[in-house]
Amino acid sequence: MNSVESVENEANGLLQQGEHGVDQYLTFVMEDDEYGVDILCVQEIRGWEDTTPIPNAPGFVKGVINLRGTIVPIIDIRQCFNMQETTYGSLTVVIVLRANHEAGSRTIGIVVDAVSDVHSFSESDLHSPPSLGNSVNTSYIKGLAQAGQNMVILLDIDRALNFDELQGFMDVQPEADAAPSNS
Amino acid sequence: MSIDMEQFHQVFFEESLEGLDVMESSLMELQEGKVDAEVVNSIFRAAHSIKGGSATFGFAAVAEFTHVLETLLDEVRQETRQITAEIIDLLLQSVDCLRDQMSALEQGESADSAQSHELKQSFQKILDADDSDAGSVKPDQGVDSNSESSPGWSIFFKPEIEIVQSGNEPLRMFRELALLGKLETTVHMDALPSFAALEPENCYLYWDLKLFGIDISEAQIKEVFEWVEDEAEIRIESLDAESTAADEAIDSAEGMGASQLSEVAQEEGNNASVTEISKTNSFAKRESASIRVGIDKVDELINTVGELVITQSMLSAVGEDFQMDQLARLQHGLNQLAQNTRELQESVMRIRMLPISFSFNRYPRMIRDLGKQLDKKVELVMVGEQTELDKTVLEKIGDPLTHLVRNSMDHGIESPEERIAAGKSETGIITLKASHQGGNIVIEIIDDGKGLDREKILEKAIEKGLQQRGDHLTDEQIYQLILKAGFSTAEQVSDVSGRGVGMDVVRRNIQELGGSINIDSQQGQGSTITIRLPLTLAILDGQLARVSDQIFVFPLVSIIESLELQGIEVRKAAGGCDLIKLREEYIPVVYLSEVFGISSQPTSLENSLLVVVESNNEKIGVVIDDLLSQQQIVIKSLEENYQKVEGISGATILGDGRVALIADIGELIKLSGATHLNKMEAGSTTFPADPQAA
Numbered sequence: 010m011n012s013v014e015s016v017e018n019e020a021n022g023l024l025q026q027g028e029h030g031v032d033q034y035l036t037f038v039m040e041d042d043e044y045g046v047d048i049l050c051v052q053e054i055r056g057w058e059d060t061t062p063i064p065n066a067p068g069f070v071k072g073v074i075n076l077r078g079t080i081v082p083i084i085d086i087r088q089c090f091n092m093q094e095t096t097y098g099s100l101t102v103v104i105v106l107r108a109n110h111e112a113g114s115r116t117i118g119i120v121v122d123a124v125s126d127v128h129s130f131s132e133s134d135l136h137s138p139p140s141l142g143n144s145v146n147t148s149y150i151k152g153l154a155q156a157g158q159n160m161v162i163l164l165d166i167d168r169a170l171n172f173d174e175l176q177g178f179m180d181v182q183p184e185a186d187a188a189p190s191n192s
Numbered sequence: 193m194s195i196d197m198e199q200f201h202q203v204f205f206e207e208s209l210e211g212l213d214v215m216e217s218s219l220m221e222l223q224e225g226k227v228d229a230e231v232v233n234s235i236f237r238a239a240h241s242i243k244g245g246s247a248t249f250g251f252a253a254v255a256e257f258t259h260v261l262e263t264l265l266d267e268v269r270q271e272t273r274q275i276t277a278e279i280i281d282l283l284l285q286s287v288d289c290l291r292d293q294m295s296a297l298e299q300g301e302s303a304d305s306a307q308s309h310e311l312k313q314s315f316q317k318i319l320d321a322d323d324s325d326a327g328s329v330k331p332d333q334g335v336d337s338n339s340e341s342s343p344g345w346s347i348f349f350k351p352e353i354e355i356v357q358s359g360n361e362p363l364r365m366f367r368e369l370a371l372l373g374k375l376e377t378t379v380h381m382d383a384l385p386s387f388a389a390l391e392p393e394n395c396y397l398y399w400d401l402k403l404f405g406i407d408i409s410e411a412q413i414k415e416v417f418e419w420v421e422d423e424a425e426i427r428i429e430s431l432d433a434e435s436t437a438a439d440e441a442i443d444s445a446e447g448m449g450a451s452q453l454s455e456v457a458q459e460e461g462n463n464a465s466v467t468e469i470s471k472t473n474s475f476a477k478r479e480s481a482s483i484r485v486g487i488d489k490v491d492e493l494i495n496t497v498g499e500l501v502i503t504q505s506m507l508s509a510v511g512e513d514f515q516m517d518q519l520a521r522l523q524h525g526l527n528q529l530a531q532n533t534r535e536l537q538e539s540v541m542r543i544r545m546l547p548i549s550f551s552f553n554r555y556p557r558m559i560r561d562l563g564k565q566l567d568k569k570v571e572l573v574m575v576g577e578q579t580e581l582d583k584t585v586l587e588k589i590g591d592p593l594t595h596l597v598r599n600s601m602d603h604g605i606e607s608p609e610e611r612i613a614a615g616k617s618e619t620g621i622i623t624l625k626a627s628h629q630g631g632n633i634v635i636e637i638i639d640d641g642k643g644l645d646r647e648k649i650l651e652k653a654i655e656k657g658l659q660q661r662g663d664h665l666t667d668e669q670i671y672q673l674i675l676k677a678g679f680s681t682a683e684q685v686s687d688v689s690g691r692g693v694g695m696d697v698v699r700r701n702i703q704e705l706g707g708s709i710n711i712d713s714q715q716g717q718g719s720t721i722t723i724r725l726p727l728t729l730a731i732l733d734g735q736l737a738r739v740s741d742q743i744f745v746f747p748l749v750s751i752i753e754s755l756e757l758q759g760i761e762v763r764k765a766a767g768g769c770d771l772i773k774l775r776e777e778y779i780p781v782v783y784l785s786e787v788f789g790i791s792s793q794p795t796s797l798e799n800s801l802l803v804v805v806e807s808n809n810e811k812i813g814v815v816i817d818d819l820l821s822q823q824q825i826v827i828k829s830l831e832e833n834y835q836k837v838e839g840i841s842g843a844t845i846l847g848d849g850r851v852a853l854i855a856d857i858g859e860l861i862k863l864s865g866a867t868h869l870n871k872m873e874a875g876s877t878t879f880p881a882d883p884q885a886a
Binding site: 070072078079080 | 742787788789790828829830832833834835837838839840843845849850851852853
């Protein structure tokens, strides 16, 4: 099923490129920075609602919600990116995405400040992210692109929403602060 | 008109596999030298329908193979052949072979014929070996003395004029003859009257027929004309060997069938474009399995849905123009709706329920084969095969059970000599028992073998570093050791068991299903392995419990009791573990808020409740803030979009649409141990391994 789906996705992507030569990205804002995700991964955009917390989950996992009968985890990627936590309000937006991973695809919601725009970028518009050394993990950044005056950071959803990697990523930081954990 | 045969393939495979199961279990019932007609018939029927099906779908290899099988079985059925152990063995092997062929065909590969070829030769050998003496008794395939190697028959057939009026149709007889071999007909029309005198209901024609074929007996031809013997003039003569068109026309009865088949195949070939497309489609792996459901279950479902529709229309009538004075009616309607829903749910669940005999039925064969291999005499007793359980559980329990039965055979049951020396009967008994207990199904594997050797297990455990010397262990704890990975007491590794992998897999599989396994043993008397499994994986009776502002679900089956903590003394045991004494038993206490890292202002213990839960024969008391309602909950996967969470077995959606997590009691017990350990190490009261805290 996985392969079929990924083939489908690829086919969709090719179609998109074949017709326009560009991919479309949904962009959103977090702390004045603009981020983008492949619009084909976006399932829906909804308002923030209270979640059911998961015991002993890493801090960026805000809990799970009931999305028409399926249990969907909500993660706050601000926290993944080491940004300041904010309080959630009625204007907080959750983007529900479908990310592929080895065992199939997962539906995951991410909390963002606001949805901003839909941009089209072709492959040649993408700049590879600069290597920032070990301090910042750039593996889930697909590339950087310019939209008008703003720089848009395009995320590789399949990587960015991989819990194992996120977990590892989160684990790196406490270690840098010299707080060994045995978990 | 072309029919896409591919669409029926799946059904054919399923039916054939079912047929093979029937064959296998019936073969197991066959005793050497004793023929139970009913049993042989059921084997024959199964083989026959597989042959028919495979020929229809063009799986010539399978059809050919089953034909040989059938020939042998037919002789057994006619009681012209004694059933011997050799034949039963061969038949069982061919069941395996057919199964392999089926699965190969299902994968879209060609049926591997090397094995079948070998078996076919063995069958042929048996058939040929005593064909001479067996053949003479065969009533319908019997080779008449005067007919051997005759290239065919010449038949003169002149029916009486009224033959058609008695319901006999010559054309049909000719068709039947054509099935025996190649038929040439010459019609004589000289008896036809003038048109005016012609009676439409009379038969004025007569025929000269030539039937070519090597092994057609006179009796077979006579059988065709059996009903018209008195109403027609029939002369049957053998054709001479040098008779005319005998060369290429010689064709056996099966040959004719085959050539008809190839015609069908060609016809299909003409529609190649259509077939090709469907073929590529079917290459995508079929994933959805089907399930055979009794009609009574479906009827019940339809009834329930009917009632639901009535309730729905009643409710909508109430709702259309609602007045407060109709409140009673509304409530009544809602009650009815609740009942209907529950019934519907139960009927739907029942559709997924299958008797455990589906799983049990493979063991008689296995025991028989293993018994031979190990030189042990074992009898298998099955009790409660009709106990029903969920299809998914049934499928997953198959492998663990196989491991356990093999283990009982290999380690449990002794060799006949040892048994006699121990004063037991030569034949060991393995009992498979299934029963319902509450919401669980309990499967027991009981053997009367030598039992587990306590000391040996302990010795081995120490040797492997699984246990420290000097630890005091109860019998049960020792027996649980054999479930650990890498543990085997078998002196030598055989291909039956001894690698110490099996039991670990068994334990893991059973735990994945939310079940537990228990071992009880008396040295010299035998052992009993008890497996407890939930009946179904999808729905659970749950008890909602509140901790702070969160709601958790406890599986109702694992709750023993719940009590107020008020007035109960909580003692501190060494290592910071809290204990309470509950009727002569000390039970460790865990605080759910602590285990799950829920920050809450500690409600005084006085107001808290204690739920005593049990899993795997271990009890703990879980402290929660409040007990809410009990309800049936539908289990949703948390792993589908997230990952496994320790202490949580899944999630569910409550009536108000909120998500509640389901506590995994077994893991909770483990976690509670870890909590105490952490506490000891940290010497503080912080929550265990909370990344947020770091």
